[in-house]
Amino acid sequence: MAHLKNSGVIAKNGLLPAVEKLAKNASGINGLEFEVQSFGLDQRLDNSLEISIFRIIQELVTNIIKHAKATQGTIHITNHSDNLNIMVEDNGVGFNPKQLSKTKPGMGITSIDKRVESLDGKFTIESEISKGTTVIIDLPL
Structure with missing residues (x-):
């Protein structure tokens, strides 16, 4: 999944169709169902x-x-015209974000944090054992 090549889909059709394709491809894996909700993505x-x-x-x-x-x-x-909000959530097992070290590679969080930082964005993880995880990313436009 991490090496799925969607750059062509993004270049041709945009972010939303690529994310929808990703969600469709991920749905069904291990009984998982993904949904994509978007607002205000009329412009590329x-x-x-x-x-x-x-x-x-x-x-x-x-x-x-x-x-x-x-x-x-x-x-x-x-x-939101001046910023983009991305929220990815699941109903999984959750984890304690305080025990997650940003200095050690783990769950790809380090690379996500670096990507968000390079875009001058904010990255927040909310998770609780047995309650799932929500990742919130705010990026300036």
Whole structure:
């Protein structure tokens, strides 16, 4: 899943169709169902930004498949004209974010954090054991 090549889909059709394709391909793996909800994505973003955002979402979906033991995942993408909000959530096993070290590679979180930081964005993880995980990313546009 982490090496799924969707750059062509992004370049041709945009971020949303690529994310929808990713969710469709991920649905059914380990009994997992993904849903994509979007608002305000009528206009295309810069191609390099769309690719970076897609790679972040792709890594989060991969984490859900590998670690969460979830049955449901949702990807929310909302364009607020001056910033883009991305929220990826699952109903999986959850974890204690305080025990997650950003210095050690783990669950792809380090690479996601670096990508978000390179885009001058904010990255927040909310998770609770047995209650699932929500990752919130805010990126300036």
